[in-house]
Amino acid sequence: xxxxxxxxxxxxxxxxxxxxxxxxxxxxxxxxxxxxxxxxxxxxxxxxxxxxxxxxxxxxxxxxxxxxxxxxxxxxxxxxxxxxxxxxxxxxxxxxxxxxxxxxxxxxxxxxxx
Numbered sequence: 001x002x003x004x005x006x007x008x009x010x011x012x013x014x015x016x017x018x019x020x021x022x023x024x025x026x027x028x029x030x031x032x033x034x035x036x037x038x039x040x041x042x043x044x045x046x047x048x049x050x051x052x053x054x055x056x057x058x059x060x061x062x063x064x065x066x067x068x069x070x071x072x073x074x075x076x077x078x079x080x081x082x083x084x085x086x087x088x089x090x091x092x093x094x095x096x097x098x099x100x101x102x103x104x105x106x107x108x109x110x111x112x113x114x
Contacts, residue, residue: 010069010073013065013069014066014069014070017062017063017065017066017069018066020058020059020062021059021062021063021066024055024058024059024062028055028059043110044110044111047107047110047111048111053107053111056107057104057107060100060103060104060107061100064096064099064100064103067096068092068093068096071092072089072092075088075089075092
C-alpha cells in the first residue's frame with residue numbers, strides 16, 4: 001500500500017509542477033514582452049518585488065522537482081543493473097541539488113529583499 005501511495009504522490013507532484021510550469025512560462029514571457037528589462041538594475045528591481053521573487057523561486061523549485069521525477073522514472077524503467085541505476089540516480093540527483101543551490105545563490109544575491 002505505501003509503495004502505491006508513493007507512486008501516486010510522485011505522479012500527482014509531477015502533474016502539479018507541470019501545471020505551474022505551464023502557467024508560469026507563458027505568463028512570464030508575456031510580461032517580459034510587454035515590459036522588457038533594459039539592464040541588470042531593472043532585473044534586480046523586478047526581482048525585489050516579493051511576488052515576482054516568490055513566483056520565480058517556485059518556478060525553479062518546480063522545474064527541479066519535475067525534472068527529478070521524470071528522469072528518475074525513466075532511469076528506473078530503462079536502467080536494469082541495480083548498481084548502474086543507483087549510480088546514475090546519484091549523479092542526476094547531485095547535479096539537480098547543485099543546480100538548486102546555484103539558482104538560490106543567484107536569486108538571493110541578485111535581489112534586495114533580504
